[in-house]
Structure formats: C-alpha cells, structure tokens
Amino acid sequence: MAAFFQGINPVLPIIFITGIGAISLFIAWWTYSSLSSIPAHKKGALIGLRAVALFILVLLLLNPFISRLFTDAANQRVAVYLDNSQSITIERGEYDGLNTYGEIIAEFERSKSDEIEFDYFLFDDSITRSDELTGTGVRTNINNVVEHLQENETNYLGAVLFSDGIITQGRNPIFAAQNLSVPIFTVPVGDTTDVRDIAISDVEYSSITYSFTSQTIRAEIQQTGYEGESATVQFMKSGELIESQEIDFTTAVSSHIAEFSLEFNEPGFFDFEINVPPKEDELTDQNNRYIFNIEVLDDKTKILSIAYEVHPDVSAIRRFIATDQQNELVISTWINEQTMIGVDPLNLSEEPDLIVLHGLPPNGSNVLEWIENQQIPVLYFATPSAFSRLGDSSLSNIIGFYATGIQNPIDVQIYHGSGQGSHSLLELTPQNYQRFPMLQTFRGNYRLSPLAQPLMFALFQRSETDIPLLIAEDTSTRRKAAVNAFGWYRYQQSTLDEAQQFYTQFLSNLFSWASTPPDRRTLMLEPAKPSFTENESVEIRAELFNELGEPEPEAFVDIEIFSGDNPEPLNRFRMNHLRNEIYTAELGNFPQGLYRIEGRAVKNDHEIGTAETRVNVSQSSTEFLNTKRNDDLLISLTEITGGLFISDGDYSGMNEMITRRIAEAELTDTREETFFLYQSIIWFFVVLTLLSVEWLLRRSVSLP
Template identity: 30%
Template sequence: MISGFDSDLAILLLALAILFSAAAGWWTYSGNTQLPAGARWTATTLRASALFLLLLLLFNPVYEFTDEREHKQEIAVMLDNSRSVTIEKGDWQGEENFWQVVDQLGLADTSTIRFNTFGFDADLFESDPQELPLTGSVTDINRSLNSLNQASGEMDALILVTDGIFNRGLDPTRAAERLDVPVFTVAIGDTSQVRDVLVRNVIYNSTAFVNATGLIRAEVLNDGFPDRSIEVRLFRNNQLAEVQTIQTTEARSAHQVDFEVDFDEEGTERFRIEIPELEGEWTAANNSYAFTVDVQDDQLRILHLAFEVHPDVGALRQLLVTDESIQSSYMTWTGGSGFVGGSGALPANADTLDLIILHGFPHRQLPNSLREKVMSLASQTNVLFFTLPGTDLENMTAATNNLAPIRRQGNTPIGTISPSVNPAEQDHPIFDFQLPLNLTRGPELRGPVRNYNSAAAARDLLLTNFRNDTTGAPLLSIQQLGNYRVGMVNAWNWFRWQQSTQSEYRDFRAELKNNLIKWASTGVSEGLLEFAPSRNSFDEGEAITFRAAVVTETGLPDNEASVQVSLSSDQIETQSFIMRSIGSGRFRLETRPLPAGTYTYEATALRGTRELDQVQGSFTVNESILELTDTIRRDELLRFIAESTGGAFVTHEQAAQIPNLLRDKGFGTFRTETFTVATRAHHSYWWFLLVILLIGCEWTIRKIYTMP
C-alpha cells in the first residue's frame, strides 16, 4: 500500500506529473522520421515512464505493509518468601504445602507462556522458584508490586502466591490495580485462630551511658489465656536479670511491662525479654525479643550560649535536656559582659567541651571585648551558629573571624522563607531520617532572602526558598576546619515547627537539629578514613547502611580514593563490597537485610593499590518476630485484588486450578502481534535501477536505428 496521496492537492499534482511526463515523451519523438512507428512509440513510452518515476520520487511516497507475529504470553509469578509461610498451623503444613502449590502452578509448561518468577519479602527480587529460602523477616507487598511495575517489561498477567499478611508498607490494592493486568491470587497459609502469647513493641534507647539508668518497656499481648499468671523475664548477656509477673483477666488483653537497668561498664549489652511457653500455646517462637544497647563511657558535653531571648532558644534547650546522650549547660547574655545561668562566667577554655552552640551571635549590641572572648573559646572546639532577629548579620564574617561558613555578599533583605534540601547533599548523614515530601509547605521561617554564599570548603545542606523559588542562598552550611566541625543555620522561628500540628514537620525539626548537633559534637576523625554504619544495631529485614569519608594528608576530600568493605559473622560467609562514591570524598553502601547476629566489619580506603587507612568495628542485627505476630491469612484482601483486576482467587487447596483458569482467560494460546512497516520509496535503490533500465532501453533503441 502506498500512502502520501491522501489530499486533493497531492492527487492533482500526481495527475499533472502524469500529463507532463506523457507530453514530454511525445514531444521528444513527435517529429522523428528515422524510427519506425512501433519503435517510436516504444521509445516515447520509455522516456515518459522514466520521467514519471523521477517526478513520483519527488513526492516522497511511503510504502506500508502489515505483518503478524506470534509470541508467547508473559506471566509474572510472585512467591511469598516471608517466614510466615513456613508456619504449620491448622490445615497448612508449612514448607511442604508451599512447594506443593508451586508444583501445581504448572510453571514447567512453557509451550505458550513464558513465566518470569520472583520472590518477595521486604522487596521484590528475581529467583528460581526452587531456590527461595523462605526466611524473609518482614513483608511489604505494596513495595514489591511497585517494584514489579517498574522492573517488568511486557506482562500479560500476574500470579501472586501469598498469605496476604503484610507488616510493612501500605495496603497493596492500589499497587495491584496500577499493574493494569489480571492478578490471579493464590491464598496460602491458614485462617484459624490460635491461642498465643507474644512480646511486641519493645521500647528502649539503643545508646546508654556509664553510671546511668535505662528504661526498657515491652508490651505483652495475650490471646486465649484468661485468668493466668504469666512470667516476663529479662535476660542480660544470657543471665537472668529480673522477673515480673502479669495477671490476665480476659481472653484477649495487652499488658505493659517496665524494667529499669543500671549501666556500669562501657561496651555492648545484649538483652532478651522472654515468656516461658504456656501449655496449649501454638508457638513459643514469638515469646521473646532480643536487642542490644551500646553503652558509652561519656556523654557529649555541650555549652549553649544565647545572646537573645527568643522562643527558638527555649525550644533548642528543651531538645538538649531531653537527650540522655547530652550533658549540657546553658548561659544567656544579659547585656554588657554579664550572663545568667551556669556559673555566670565563660569557661577559661574549651578542653572539657565537645561543642559550643552560639545562638544569636554576634548580637548587634555585644561589646567587642566579650565578642573576642567568645570567639577565643569557640575556636578551640566544634561550634554551631544559629541566627536570631538581633544577630549582626552585616558583620557576621568579621565578628566570627571567618569561622562562620555562610558569608554575606551584599544587601540582605529579611523576609519570610522556607528551607529546601540541596539535592547534591541529600545523602549526608545529617539527613539520615525520613524527609517530608515538601518542606516549603512547613511553618514560615524568617531570615535573609538572598545575597549570601558559603565558604569554599563548606557544604550547603539546606537552601533558601522565597515565594516558592530557590534563591540559592545557603540556609544550613557545614564545614570541617582542621580537627573541628563548624555549622551555621541562617534562619529563625524554628519553634513554629516544634508547635506544628503536622507530625512530619515536628519530626523534621527535631531530627535535623539532633543529627546536626551529634554530627558537630563528634569532631573529625584523626585518620584519613571515617567509616561507620548508620546505627550500631538493626532489626532483621532492615537494609544495612554504611557511610564513609576519605581525606588526603592535607585534610582535603580525596576524590581519587575508593573504599572496600568486608562483613563477617557466624551467620554468613565473609562478604566483600565496594562503596559507591557520592562525590567530595564521600561514600555510601547499602546491603540487603542480614540474618540476626553480631557482625564485624573492616573498611579499607585505597588510592589505586596503595592502602590509605583502615577502620574496624561491629554491629548487631536483632531477631525480628514480625512474621509471627500476625498469622491469619487475609482472604478478603486477596479476593478483592483478584476481582478488581479481572483475575481469579483460589486457596492453596485449589492451586491446581490455576492452569485452567489461565486458559479460560485466554492465556493458553500464543499472543498475535500485528505491526505495520513503513518504507519511503527513495530509501530503496530498486526505483533508481528501474529508471536506469528504462533509460538504457530507450538508448538501445536509438542506437539500433543510428539516432544521435
């Protein structure tokens, strides 16, 4: 089929081309008497045809033809890899029934269907069905379905084999509907109620300090044991430390148990809360919860100096006083050279301080002599600057002896602003928490709108937004100067975030200030490599995150270095990783969740083949009982997903029906794909060969009859 002549104008031009070609051919031989009549008309036709073909190619016609191909249909299979599918309860015999279901799906018959199999727990992963370990400690069906939607190419249907129990993430219904394919759900597991007692919602501080007391709070859920006395035992380093007894009065009840623990020595303390197995209880696997506490020898010592009375000052001090890891003292400038709070006088030196926070420094009315004393003290340790309405912004750089990382460049109008995270710095450990989707909708801040930049070695973590546009002015900047860390927050009215009715903004303010203070207080590592996991303990099912920074011998970020990490424990063979560089000598590594246990790590910084530095340490992964807290199969959820997507719902006893259900829905035959191929005429050399042939034939006739 030829296209390109659909309009009236194109048809008219085509007709004119035919008439012109015919007329030109006739005119060429109309007065010729050397050729016989037959030869003359043949030569005329050849000349006209060649000319018409050349004119036709100028129209750029397109040849179209259709073709059909048969393809195997693509069906994704998602198999629940969580530990809950191995529980033997009611009619469900755990792993034995699971593998029977897999065999009954008919995955071996690939004559007309190509099956793409995946396992899932915390997320989706490709796997051979027979190689699933069935050890997942958390289940996030919603995230797994979203990952399938992003990762898969052509997909005609989905077979979802699961008990429908998810203990992380959102309801998976919308994610299943977004796949836009029929979902066939196979419900595995059991729906029967059982008698059980379990330990859950254990609250504790993962970091404690020598000579301090820590609170451990646990919730005990009773399901089916009324009028019973139940012992709750606390083990410390595998030694029984304390026993408490709770009394149940109803068949279903929840009870809170508190333990107070004294910490006397530095190190890692291992705890376990345990309930002895009760007669008639279906499993004791969820009767215990193990965790660790990192006991440190000293608290962070912080001096907070305020140079103005403002709600931000009280809000920050409240944050400091409620943090058990911080030993803080507070002083407020009263004018002249006087302070209230603390000892009433500045310390002689900063030898005993990990951090000085200067809130509202330098005030416009601060005497030069006091300013010099403050800066002499601040230059001896880590320091954070927080601006306030009375801060002398015009003379900030000079007053801080170039220590403040944010510098004024010109006129600095004060306005209503909002923060935004610098995309280039969102991997910084200060942002190691859940960030709100849109910070610009948070409570209003006040501060300089524009005409600020940062020192050459500084890193801008937050930028200034004014009327929903980024001005480029730094709002939070940090830098390392020698062995000290310096930061500056160039905005105020953060107390409004503390008072916000929206928890995401309250949490952002608290986490940001807490992480900023902890980062600044720790100072700079003496070695060339700074490396640590994001926490000292993790729960099963959590990804393990590490961060590192490498500097040269001169203290500058080393952009040519690489970092290798090895992990080892009794639970796994030694694993090696290469950290991902995120720029400016910084690195990040995130591993898959690890089994419960204690792990040691060894990080090595390299420049080429030369070893620069090495850091060793350990962390723990606590056993998770999430998969044992809810074991009742969710048939209604799986039935709704199947019906809303046009699939089908079956229980594990009916899994053998899946191949027939697929055929009934049209998935037992090849998928026919019809496609159209379009080719432009001038892309084929055959047309030009035809023109040459026509002209050659005409030339031959002329030579036969000795025409010039």
C-alpha cells in the same frame, strides 16, 4: 502486512506530478518525432521507454516514500505473583511450608492453558521478576502487587496471586484494586489453624547512660493461646543470667510488662538480652529473644574541695556539690601545717576532675605548687583571710589574678560588666541584684592574667567599681574561675526565692563550665531508637558543638558503618543538618546483627570531633506475629476485580475466563514503517534496464 503509497516529500499537488509525467512524455516524443522511417510500433516503444526512465529519475528527485502497516496479534500474557515472605515458610498443621507451597505451584503449572503466556514475579516488600522461591522476605506488601499490575495492565489479561493474604507493610490493597480493569485470581497458601506463640514485642531503655546511675528496662511480652499457663522472662548481661521473672497468662491473648533494674558502676559498652525460653508447641522462637546494648559514659565529676578557712560559705558550697548525683565530692580541710582533715591532696589515688579552693594556702605550701603543676581545672572561692595572701603575682597562674594594696572589707552587690551575655557563665535569669543579700570583698589594685576575663563587678553603695567579683580564664589545657567575694551562704538561707534561684543557677554554671575540659566531647552519636528490626530503616542522630560549646550547624558529619570486628566499613554516609546542633541520617535496612557506627565532624578542613555508637538490628518478628491465612482479603480482591478465588486446585474457570477475554477483545498491535524509494538500489537497475532496452531498439533500427 499492507503497503500503500503514502505521498511525496515535499508535498506537491497531484496536477504538478501529472505535469511532470506529461513533460517527460513530451520530451520523449519530441526526441523521436522527426524519425519517420521507423516502424510505428518500435517508435512508440522507444518513446515509452524514454518517457518512463525520465519520469522515474525526476520522481526520485522529489523524494517519495511508502508507508507499510503491520498488524500482529498482541501477547496473550498473564502475570503470576508469588508471595516470597517468611510467613509462607511456617510449617504448621497440614501446611508443610515451602514443600506444600511448591506442590500448589506445580499443580498450577500442570493446569494452566498452553495458549496463554505467564510472567512470574516474586514479592515481599518489593517486586522482582523471578520464580525461584526462597521465603526470606521480611515484609509482605500486597498493595505493591496491585499497583504493579495497574502500571502494567495494558500488557496483561489478568493476574494470579499466590499468597497467605497477611499484610505486614503498606496499605490495604482493596482500595487500589478498585481501579483495576483486569481480574485477579487468588490462590491461598499457608496455614489456617490458630497459633500459640509468645513474642517480645518491644523493649524500652536508654541507649546512653552514665556511671553510678541506675536504669529501668521495660519489656513488653505478648502471647496468644497460652491461657492458664506461665512463662519465664530472663534478663541477661553478656550471656550471664542476672535476673528472671515469672509471668502468668490469664487470658487467651494478652500483653504483659516485665521490668528490670540496672546499676552501672563503670563506663563502656555492655550487651544485654531479654529472653523467653520457647515452649514445645510454640509457633516460632525467633521472636522470643531481644538483644540490645547500652553505652555507659564516665560522667561522674570528681571534685576535690580544699578549704583553708572555716567559713559558712565552705559548708554551703560543699552541700551544693553533694546534692548533684553526677558529682563525687572529696573533702580536704586545712587546719595547720601538720593537720589536714579529710584526704591529703598530695596523696590522692586518682586525679580529680576539678579542684575547688576555699581560700588560699599559706606561702610556701606544697599544695600550691602541686596545683600549679597540674592541668586540673581550678575554681576559687574567696574567704576573708585569703585577701591578705593575694599579693603574690604567681597566684595568677592558679586563680587568674592577684592584688596589691589590699585595704578594708566592704559590702557590695553584683553588677554585670560590659561582657554581659557574652559568656556561658552569664547565662542567668535576669534579676534585680540590689534586692539580694550583701556580699563582701576587699578594696585593692587587682591585676588579671593576660587570658583572664572579668565577668561580674562589685557595686559599692550603688556605685560601680572596678573590683572583679567573677573572673574566668579558658586556656587550651584547663579552665580557671575565681569568685572574689564571700557571703554566698546568705543567698542559700535567703527567704527571697529569686536569690535562691540565682544562687543555684550561678553555682551550676560555675561547676559545669569549670569541670568541662577544653577537649570536651563535641560530637555525640546515638541511634534514633534503642533497637531496630530488619524491616526498619536505621536512623542515626548526632549533636555537634564547636570548641566554644556552641551549636555548630555548618559542619560536615560523615559516618561509617562496621559489622562486628570487620575493619572495612559496610557503607559511608554524610549526615543531613536538621536544626541547630542536630544532624540525622537514614541508613536503610540491615540484616540482624550488632553494628558499629563511627562519626567524624569537619568544618573548613578542621576536625571538630569524633564519636562512636552501636546499633542493634534484630530479626523482624512481624512475619511471625500472625501467620493465620487471611482468606477474606484474597476473596475480596477477586470480587472487586472480577476474578476467582481458587482454593481447590481447579484452574479451569480461570483458563475459560482468560480465553473468553482474548476472544472478546481486539487484542492486536499495529505498527507503521516508512520507506523512502530512493533508498532502494532497485531503481538504479530499473532505469538502467529501460535505457538498455531503448538502446537495443535503437540499434535494431540502425540508430546511433
């Protein structure tokens, strides 16, 4: 330790400080100058004591301080990084997993120099300060090790890296190692023999599908070392084998695709598994199994088509319904009071999703009363004879309008009313309707129900009329739409492509809109991919529509994650809005298992919708796809940084290199401490002592 007088605070010229000393001496001399009877030596002592005491007091008022410099030897430390990933636990050949790994570390402990301090770190996809090996890391990121050493290279003389050199995450560490100024000593661990392994590397499927549809599941199978052999790929549903395929391996390393077809007849969540039975000498069976689930939605629309008149429109529209595989068509044709061809609407075993009326039933019909009492959407298509029955005002409860004063039929064309573009039914490709085939309707006084909205009108002889051709009504319980014209079969038979395109688009909009209930599914959740592994961050996507069926970008979508049947959520997240109706959330990594995700969308304290989905997280097979030790990488790290590749357990070279670095470098730490003199009580006792000695001398010469 070295201490020296640093200066005075505030800073004053030396001549000024010297002046203070001179003034102190002068005051002391002047005090005793008139006393001639005192011996000279005692008089000089009194003047000196008084001058020193006065000088100290004045000097302390100027706040002097002392700076002390401390020079210590720096910590002579080396960082030790231990690979804690799953690949180092593989037991194969002469390598006995963690047992062999522990023996290598024990040999290092016995051989390391006592003059050097070692700090231990575990690494997989992150770095933690510890020396307790578990071998549970699902990724190996050696680049993180190099970057960690670079950030702390002023604290370490070098680093010892125990690893198999197999990178499963991050960049190649060779590039970052070029910027290091300290050496890396690598110690290889792991197996060096070639492996034989079969792995299910990927499975392609749609996590959401619909009832009464089919789907093809594609599984990619990779193998190493089984040339000339074969394997069985099993496809299982809820633990039961439903199909299997044999795959022949014709080369030493190959990739194969196994396909399985599925048909879904009912809605719900279904668990599936693709499994390859392990072979006796296989490296691991942890990558021979892939579990996933599929949500089947009941999206078949059951449409009851009731015709009260034989007309070409009826068959044309029924053909259109039947061509869509999402529709289930139920036909009922009224002949007379005693005869119905097809099903009886009053005796249906299952309620339809949509009722399509071709014409109107006769007055007093039980079917009319049944339709009015149901909360089933209704889509009405006019037929010629139906206009004579439109005078009943109660019809507005079923088809949204009624009419009086029906006159003669007229040929008309379509034109949009003032509501053009304001309704989803009018989302049609712009057309020149005057080129299209003629439709027919009747003149009359049309009266709409309070909630009904006219969307299209009749154009008669190029003149606009108030005859509604398309009427829509959307209530809280069901939707109704009425097409007040007939002759649509001409559009289907037209040679004009635009007319056929309009016909298809118009009917598609009608059936989609009418069959969608007011409480339709507004929030939809699904994983970004069918399945995730433990080393992948789970991503959830959502689509949100408001009650009008429009994209909703301004809501809050909160999700909760549940494991199995546990009622308590593991975590909660708020999704981020991406664009339009799309929301996303990154949930982070999860261990292997099946997770339930529940979502809730809220806007202005009003719940828009809820949804649920499933996420499957499988065990990462990345650490087991390649387990052969990568000595080339470990050697390259030592060559770039000036270290050593230690494969024989001889650590003497490492100890010598580190000792030499200690001797060559100025490994010292210097620190400075500032001490203000007035803070020490010793000055109180010094001044008190000086004044006391002065008083005793004064008493000795009989001075007061």
